[in-house]
Amino acid sequence: MRPIAHSSTRMSQISAVLTRDEIARGRKEMYYHTPRELESLVNACERDLGDDALWFSPDGYPASLALCIIDAVFSIGVKYVGVVNLVRRYRAYRVGQTGNADADGGLELMGTFEHLDGPEGWAAKLENKQRTSTKSGILKSEAVLREAHILARHGIWTVRDLLAARQAGRLSDIKADWCAVPGQRSAISWSYFLMLARVLPEDDVPRASTDKRPQLGRTSDFDDAVAGVKPDRMIKRYVANAIGVGGAGLSDRKAAALVKAAAGAKGWDVIALDHAIWRFESGRPHELKREDW
Known part of the structure; x- marks a missing residue:
């Protein structure tokens, strides 16, 4: 020590x-x-x-942008065992499609929503109909899909793309759009998303000094x-x-x-x-x- x-x-x-x-x-x-x-x-x-x-x-998904999004959105305001069960069911579902959840990017994640007829079908199949808020919140599955589309608009399809965005100093713009999705305003899910991907925002832009508060x-x-x-x-x-x-x-x-x-x-x-x-x-x-x- x-x-x-x-x-x-x-x-x-x-x-x-x-x-x-x-x-x-x-x-x-x-x-x-x-x-x-x-x-x-x-x-x-x-x-x-x-x-x-x-x-x-610590757990994480350094090769799966899909699981990073799912875990980050669904973990807010709940007991984590529910997220563990959801990830397990998603992995099993992807095996049934001859896919690999731990290598899924944004495109594969979007494909699961298309296959399951949208957020409601996705939530029913994976047995998790939680909402971002008990009052006027959207399905968390819908929030996941929205975040996947937001990342795609920024050219983020994989964790490797996310790392490149950090190196290019683009994380702050992506974060602003991420936090506009219902239930994500506090940015806790964004911070956790980066943690799961093993990407830290402190390297987003160069700093002239690190000793200033x-x-x-x-x-x-x-x-x-x-x-x-x-x-x-x-x-x-x-x-x-x-x-x-x-x-x-x-x-x-x-x-x-x-x-x-x-x-x-x-x-x-x-x-x-x-x-x-x-x-x-x-x-x-x-x-x-x-x-x-």
């Missing part, structure tokens, strides 16, 4: 702290956290999660502060307990920013840390046993 510098100077450098003048001008405190909060989270991770070399590798209100800076973290209820509960606040008093983005800052402080992979916290908080094993090596 790599030691962390506990000095207040070091903690200040990796914390996004707002000045009182900025707060007075009405800036949102989505990312605001104190050095003490960051240190508390790091200490909790060291205590609970053990050696990062033993953490389970985010200027709140700029989309790209919001992405930098939370990239690689999906602040679902397990992540938020763990972070809230670690820093001693009630869950209702912790925003999604503050929780995500703290996890990413903790990863930066220790040199941990941020996606691996997110996954380890999620497994620990949900009562699942989060690390390999040394005898399994």
